[in-house]
Amino acid sequence: MSTPPSSTPPPRSTAPAGSNLTGLRDHNTALVLSLLREASRGSSRAELATATGLTPQAVSKIVARLLAAELVAEDGRGPSTGGKPRTVLRLRPDAGFAVGVELDRRETTVLLVDLSGEVRHRATMPTGLADAPPRRTVELLATAVREALRAAPDGANLLGVGVGCRGPLDHAAGVLHRPAGLPAWDRFPLREALAAELAPLPVHLDKDTNTAALASAAPGQTAYLHFADGLGAGLLLDGALYRGARTNAGEFGHQVLQLDGPPCRCGARGCLEALCLAALDRDDTRTAARLLAVGAANLVQLLDVDRLVLGGRTILAAPEPYLSEIAEQLADRLPDRSWQHVPVSLTPAGPAAVAIGAAELVLAPVFGRGQGPGLRAEPVSRP
Template identity: 40%
Template structure:
């Protein structure tokens, strides 16, 4: 398995990825002639590639329903059961394991509490056991599993697979996760920042040309932004691009761990909003619990959202102020990268969105610091459930089958075809 370097592979293998992508994008079915038109490949090339894909069990080819006289054409469709991927999202509160099929549909999901790393080997063994349980519950043949994708808070080193020192994960300091998990599971493993993994999944499920240049706002226990430019994920030199949590938005706000005051990741964090709700009398100290405990914060944040949904003006104001502060940070991102769309997701976003989204979009559009001349679109993530877990699994599919050269890191589509053909 290679690192993050580009691997184009042979032209024939790249054509496999192009053909498979065309078939995947047409779930209703497509003929070989239509694939040739869509891909601009010759009919012979398409026929040869389709034969390989069918033999590998990645594509199904069946006659179309008969209509009148003459032999009906054969229709190609993606075989959803032809391959699977596992996604693991390490959140400060819980670790989510998701099993997806070749179409990206979630088949199984397991959640466990996130441990503090004191015995790294034990944590890896537990994660490997959960991957085994996921495959067993789903009744999945291990030979059909392409790999495991891991989404974790940054900073991390995808080249070596080391989780460096995420601020929200106490004790997770220089954990060599990828190599250890690969040895424990016997499967290829990729590791990526959670917000970046979410961008990969959005590009994977979007219609061609639907989303090209956008920022994905990940609002969870932590705050981060994933970025896509011209249909490609922007990772940066060390694959840690998108750490927008330290954009100052409140000059009178509390001092952040970075030394600045009023950083957006601090002043809009769920634990900060819960603490404010206690000060404002929206929640009691008993309801808030320990704001250092991420599980208790999650429960209290839900209670605060319930109050906002019920029309409590104090709760609404807390979410509105947070939304406007997030908007200030987004204006910086929009001006810097000239993106045309903001996509929202993350485990806490759905609860703040009913109140916060309207305030946020209005604040962005009326901000005098917004200099781009185009309209900004705002949309929700296309991924149901845990966006980062599904995104982590999608990393594997994308790296195995995407025709984009920079995505082919576990192996080319031809490699995957060869693997399945041998099983």
Template identity: 35%
Template sequence: MLTGTNLLWLGDFNQSLVLNEIRSKESISRVELAERTGLTAQTVSNIVRRLLDAGLVLEAGRRSSRGGKRATMLRLNAESCYAVGLHIDPARTTLVVTDLRGRVVTRVSRRTPAARGPGRVIGALVRAVHQIVERSGVPADRVLGIGVATPGPIDPGGGLVVEPPNLPGWHSVPLRESLESGTGLPVVLDNDATAATIGERWAGGEARSADMAFLYFGTGIGGGLVLGGRPYRGISKNAGEFGHITVVVGGRECRCGNRGCLETYLSPHAIIDDAARRRGEEPPRLPRGSAATVEYYGRVCRAAAAGEEDALAVIEAAADHLGHAVVTLTNILDVPMVVLGGWGISGIGDLYRRAVTEAAATQPIARAMRKTRVELSITGDDAAAVGAASMVLHTTYAPRFGGPAG
């Protein structure tokens, strides 16, 4: 059984604030830290000394100055601690070990045995966590914990996966308790799209410091929000279900019980069916989220990226629906940035980004007053797994950002 460390779990808010500023920069001086945090020079000096003693921060030489004493620069010691990230998708489960900066040290991906029920899946996850930590070669006492990203809805307070439509048979599964018992490590749990959002913010540094909406493309379409500098989860902790924005009134029937949801036009299953119909074929009967579905979907995406007419037309139609949904989103939330990520846009991200950029520039009511940036995720296909690991790092070192909000 792995044993988590308690040494580095920081409760001091000012200390977490200073470490977060150091993390977001390549290097920074004590004077700059005082300016950015509003803390006194003496307070910053005391905190930096504690961080240096703990090995979380390193001195990185001196910066030249026009006059006076040259400033000693500080940088994050990314190898001081690590986290395990685990993303449970109906099609595949991805595990990563990341360092303190959110960089992936080791990665594995395997099929999710979802049809065998949650007990078999959890048993496989416990074994996989032990294996990836051993494979990574990082000292076990530097692993802070496990972050788990899973399809919603969830009860993060109770650590339960409640009733995800894409994981049949999962009814109020005590996932956090089961993983903690099996691994000996503390576990944090969130839905996959919110986890991906946190990972994007953590790994992106200053490039992702603004408020944003993150649209996650997997077996379904989800999303996460950063508002007022913090993740916004909503009253039930399940905000950001962008896949269930209505884009066609009275349109296709959705698994959520409504009609015309974005997910019914943009999910891998929808793209596969539309591509088959456009070629005059009967849509294949593939299990939702299965490996066969992922493979078939990948072929459609690669064909679209290569300019094949039928596949490209299907993706462009889906991108048009996505653009309308993002316009609705930006009209309501007025966020300065929209990020697109997840394995579901691998190879076709630029097609979606261009369509959303055009819609966001020409259709929102406030288009004359602000320009919404549309970016592809910097964490790539493994956004949710990297985000899951980042949840551990956030909870530990940036509680104001990682902790629950409205």
């Protein structure tokens, strides 16, 4: 339920002196920040210059701005390599926070994530898209987000909220489009409704499969397959999310495998999702895995990806059949495995992949990894 105005805590200042991120988001600054985020042991100015190809003078100027903005800190001296020991620089994780949300049919997970990607707060509520009218669900979600924000330190930069939600949906408009089995959500402006509850905090919405794919990001071409109470895919092509012309790519579960097959919640018959769910209803996990594997092999042959990553609670609850069946299908159907080797693995983010990737939607622009509608990497007062 929305917090009534009379009970809303007075806004607190959330921006340390000089820490407005909007003036720091040029390409080179974002590149330096990204390298520091990935350097668990820190990095020196000289190492940053080598890694970026920038001159030492340019790196020194960038670092000076980041130090003034309190986004990075100097942390002692590194080992000497024959000359003067170099000062170690580290990202300050508390310099910014984002909220990541997984909004599923029956459950909602809310995470508070710091600038390094570490989860600082986690909450799950047994309410999702199928349990209440859309407006009520948004109110409950806003309350959970406020609770997560209270776990951030006083004075923290609150960068925004990312939501991973089952599709189909229009990422650009923030609107759901006929999600299977959820007619009340058709054309519902989820991003706008949640942003109104949490103003002035910016809100970003994407498909759960896309956000989970972000949590498994790797160089090259990745297809992430997500099987929970539905089946979908997130595509990372050349390291960037591929959303398609209407921002709804990845409806992997609605490829038709059997023309006279069982009805699917989308209105068609014989969809891969419907066939897999029907097999699970019969407690036949091996058949569900084999069907999913056929679809996965189709996807690999269509897109020629570098790797397949699997996630979602149905797969994670019993991963072996899915891993082995997909590996077998790829071995049987790819023409030359020594040339087209496609490894299959589980998401490194585990059950929280959707929410972790949703937070990354908010954090990514700070590190120069793209921006979409609804994102502003600026500190705001707590809603």
